[in-house]
Amino acid sequence: MAAASAHSIDATPRLGQCLVISAPSGAGKSTLVERLRAEFTHFAYSVSCTTRAPRGQEQDGVDYHFLTREEFLARREAGHFAEWAEVHGNLYGTPKAPVEEHLAAGRDVLFDIDVQGALQVKSVFPQGLFVFILPPSLEELERRLRGRGTDSDEAIAKRLGNALGELGQAAHFDYLIVNDNLDTAADELRAIYVAGRTRTASRPGLLDALLAQWGA
Structure with missing residues (x-):
């Protein structure tokens, strides 16, 4: 061949x-x-944001981006998230920009x-x-x-x-x-x-x- x-x-x-x-x-x-x-x-994996406190050995920027509720809501209003939800009183969201970067790079x-x-x-x-x-x-x-x-x-x-x-x-x-x-x-x-x-x-x-x- x-x-x-x-x-x-x-x-x-x-x-x-x-x-x-x-x-x-x-x-x-x-x-x-x-x-x-x-x-x-x-x-590819996108690190999510959350307003809950870290558990155990979780690290900021590795397991989650840990934000205050005010920081999360500000980012939500700015269109920062591809999706978000409130679960048991805590907010969770997937940042949009890293997903766009992965897709543009073919991942x-x-x-x-x-x-x-x-x-x-x-x-x-x-x-x-x-x-x-x-x-x-x-x-x-x-x-x-x-x-x-x-x-x-x-x-x-x-x-x-x-x-x-x-x-x-x-x-x-x-x-x-x-x-x-x-x-x-x-x-x-x-x-x-x-x-x-x-x-x-x-x-x-x-x-x-x-x-x-x-x-x-």
């Missing part, structure tokens, strides 16, 4: 891709994400976030791949939640109620994966990601480079 040309169009810069994955609690999202990350280890960014955060990301990075993981049924979702053995009946009822609301937002996502069989769901998620890397928008200079070779 002949070696690739030094002027191969395959060497044209590629823009990074946002892969955004959401699901109701208990649908198996974390397991699917772990499988994907085990195969594709190149995903893919994985978001494993809730539905609210995913829709915020879509408003900022609409070119991303937005995947919603579905349970095969609400009965199965309840069975999985109870199988964890970590939640009270009240907590499970709340999670199931939240799941119904989240399912109502699933139509805003580009892809739906029913996690009935884990291997099949993992294959589908992998296929979405690999196909997304070849989208025309990710290779803006590719066609121009090819036409230039032909003198067009």
